[in-house]
Amino acid sequence: MSTLGSFIWSIADQLRGPYRPNQYGNVILPLTILRRLDCILAPDRETVRDLAAKFDNPNRLKVEVKKATGRTFYNTSNYSFANLLKDADGLADNLNDYIDRFSPDVDVFEYFDFKKEIVALEKAELLREVVSSFAAIDLHPDRVSNSDMGDAFEYIIRKFNEAANETSGDHYTPRDAIKLLVDLLFAEEDAGLGEAGIVRTLYDPTAGTGGMLSLAQEHLLAQNPDARLSLFGQEYNPQSYAICKSDMLAKGNDPTNIAFGNTLTEPAFTNRQFDFCMSNPPYGVDWKQYAKTVKEEREQAGPFGRFAPGLPATSDGQMLFLLHLAHKMRDPQDGGGRVGIVMNGSPLFNGAAGSGPSEIRRHLLESDLVEAIVALPTNMFFNTGIATYIWILDNSKVDERKGKVQLIDGTSYWTKMRKSLGSKNREISDADRAKVLKLYDDFEDADPEHSKVLRNEDFGYWTITVERPLLDDEGEVVTDRKGKPKPDSKKRDTESVPFTYGLAPDDDDRSVRSDEGASRSEVIEAYFDAEVVPHVPDAWIDHAKTKVGYEIPFTRHFYKYVPPRPLAEIDADLEKQVAKILELLREVEA
Structure with missing residues (x-):
């Protein structure tokens, strides 16, 4: 390196x-x-x-x-x-x-x-x-x-x-990944960033050694040498903090803008919002030791606090950083803000309807904050080969992107490295990065095999509880005092009803669908009548238990069906293998 x-x-x-x-x-x-x-x-x-x-x-x-x-x-x-x-x-x-x-x-x-x-x-x-x-x-x-x-x-x-048998990925992010994130982060402001004397702020709550902040600054100055990007960051690892702050000092940035401490429990810059925010938070890190502080803050801050939408499981805190960054975006009335964050796949779909993660996704999507999600190639990071994704948030989307989310499959845009570095044996070259950025820029006219533009409602669903009657020993339905059948808990089931059930993918009428009112009831009843009743005619819905959920099934949208080989072809291969085995047996017997 x-x-x-x-x-x-x-x-x-x-x-x-x-x-x-x-x-x-x-x-x-x-x-x-x-x-x-x-x-x-x-x-x-x-x-x-x-x-x-x-x-x-x-x-x-x-x-x-x-x-x-x-x-x-x-x-x-x-x-x-x-x-x-x-x-x-x-x-x-x-x-x-x-x-x-x-x-x-x-x-x-x-x-x-x-x-x-x-x-x-x-x-x-x-x-x-x-x-x-x-x-x-x-x-x-x-x-x-x-x-x-x-x-x-x-x-x-x-x-x-x-040498210490630790994970270096906790301390820094590969520069090729940072470059793509920075390009996507600045993509919608390229024209504005070229203005003479422009001033912008950039914040990283998991600053590490400062690689993201440094590369973002280099990117902007390459476009506009007269621009000024004020860098802010916070880091809780003492060595990483020391390196990051030293790097800021060496480049003439204000060192007081780099704070030491845990962003989740001791956030710096509490009264500031930023033009740009970026982060590569730790994945799958337990936050039980901070849970009491985080929950107390959520209760005290009320509906406008950074953690108000919901809390993820204490086994993985990366969505806490996602919420934190969404909270730190500059207000749309002041010009708005953009966020770029790298996470693994679990924030896309973890948690059932009504759970903390689902409620976080619900908040982001119903507030129209999610602009794009880009799937990165595997084996991109030094300490893990798992799938990772860049989320881009924007609270002041351009008109053509309002109410929509662009999913970009960038998993095939990589170049093999001559020498592996830990788990990293792939990198995103300049040419690879240009291809991903073109997909982003082309938006709805992009290659459909690698880019999908969906409406926010496409990710929503209702989880309904389907009940069936309890039968006594003689096979009769058991009823309550009002004569209504009692449910059999052993036969209880749930179904997920998409907000867009019954609509064609390009049907503009989906915009009237919501989780309240007659529209919700009509969609759920239509689904129930078509998908459930034909199989269990005696079932009914317990509407009191209906919950709203959101998930982003990224892989499903880019799934490509590969038909199985014809049976004749499989049989022919098996016959060849049997023939080889028989020939080997004859040689042994001879």
Whole structure:
């Protein structure tokens, strides 16, 4: 993935013995970041030191440094990689002084707990050797681009997590997947994003190492160098947070926009909404430990809270992030917002009618927030080969997309990698990405084998409870005091009635269907009379138990029937195999 990352990781060989392989990252990651920041600060080091001598107040000093250098962070220490090694006996103290004198925004080494590693390295008599190795690397942005630096970080993290037997996918998302997500996220605003001096905000509540934020910024600046994209993010993994914030610092972004903490229980930026939101939340992660806090927030916030529509099972929290992002979109009156989120297949269909997941889908679809869902190729991620999907939400759809959802089957648009990286042996090339984007742009005129445009109502259904009478020992129907037959719980069954039952796929009359009033009753009765009564004439519907459900059966819409082979062809193959077996038996007997 990264020649630079491989070279930096090779320095870890010096740690063998005192450090186990799963501990290498505790040293390599913070030193890589420190050296990167050191190279960035080098040209203006004397200027900053002079300013520090004049201004004691950190806030005033930050303003003056920004004026003089254009950067939002600084370091006032007399030490750097240029002179750290000159003091033979004071290296550890000098290195600590260097770290301590970064501006308050640079808290990344605290989250690495790096001072503990300095003590350990000195005790093992490795500190000078390791610092010398990093001092020999030039990581200035003029020599190593932000993109290459990001690749190096990803490589190091992957190696670190492989050694620790962890899942690197918890920390970052492959760049080819991010590029597709970003292109889809910005697709409807390409024209507007080209305006001179445009300002937009982008938010990632599961920022990881900042790959999504960085690539989104690169995408926008490539289109419009004069544009400004303010980046915001939150991350709960200390190392990932430290890397993400360092990356933002190195690129001149406001480091205070990157928050540490759990988005589900301690959300940052509570009073802000954003133009664009994106995320690759963890899949299948248990949130039982947060359940009490999440449920309390839901009760206190009421119908306008972020979790008001419903809660998923505590065994999988990814739909909580989906709700969170839907809540963070800029209000349509202020220009609206768009969301891009990567999830596995379960949010499409998990949960029966009336369940938390179904109610979440109901909220998103009835609010007309779901614009498109794209199926990605399998084996796209480093730690899993399962099917994944990009959801695009928009609360201010263009007219042609209102009331509709586009499903795009992008599973065949991939290129085999020359070398696998964990579970990832496929990537989305530029050509593959262009094909998916063309399907999106063509919308209803797209290739029907790979793109379907459906109405929101197509995903809704009613679950009805079908009862049958209880019979006594003599075969007579048992009735209650009012003479009505009692239901037999053993024969109780349920049926799913699509909102669009009885309508042709292109019938515009479906728009009058709803889950209330006569329309609902008529559809359910028509279904019951046609699909149930002919088989069980004595059945009836318990209308009090009818529930509304929503699911998105993605695979069903792209299912292709493959007829079985003719019997004659199968028989011929069997006869060939029997003949081979008989011939082998004859050879054995001979």
